[in-house]
Amino acid sequence: MDSLQVTVATFSEMAAYVFALLFVVDLLAMGIYVSRIGKVEPEEGQVVTENRPRRASDSIELGGSGAPGGRYWGKHKVFFSRSAYISDLSLVDGTATKAQRRLVRAIQLAAVLFWLMFACGALTLLPSQPALALFFAIFITGWFLFGVRLVLKGRAEALRKLKERQESRQDRRHKA
Secondary structure (H helix, E strand, C coil): CHHHHHHHHHHHHHHHHHHHHHHHHHHHHHHHHHHHHCCCCCCCCCEEEEEEECCHHHHHHCCCCCCCCCEEEEEEECCCCHHHCCCHHHHHHCCCCHHHHHHHHHHHHHHHHHHHHHHHHHHCCCCCCHHHHHHHHHHHHHHHHHHHHHHHHHHHHHHHHHHHHHHHHHHHHHHC
16 A cells, blocks of 8 residues: 555656646746737726716825715726626627637636646655645645636526526517
8 A cells, every 4th residue: 555655646746746837837828828919908007087076095095084075086097907807708608709718718727737736746745644635635626626616607607697688689579
């Protein structure tokens, strides 16, 4: 039994290094891909002036107490564009671009590589501390499966919304 544990630990150590390298390569590729295809909205990074009620955050930025004011001209800086968000619904209904779909696949690959890296890393402890190795491997696997469940739940919810939307469109067409 000890020789099997040593063999598994040796293989797992090498596999953990390989998965760690692939994880880093995936993150670098995502960074390069995003920087090459990324578009900056005209307002992103700029100060926008608009007629809106002042919020507590505006007052704090100006050095005030944080109490919101009345209706004045307010200025705020746009740090990040909301259009860069990729929703489950856009992935399901086909409105997500190829670039967004590639980015989602790269994120999913990074999550799998992260899990494999830590699961194999936990198995390297098998000969010296078998209880800790199994606990950590089970914990990281449970964490990974919880994340997968959340992703699948979001996809199922998006599919349900898409089906409801299509049924309501068909109902309106039949009534007309």
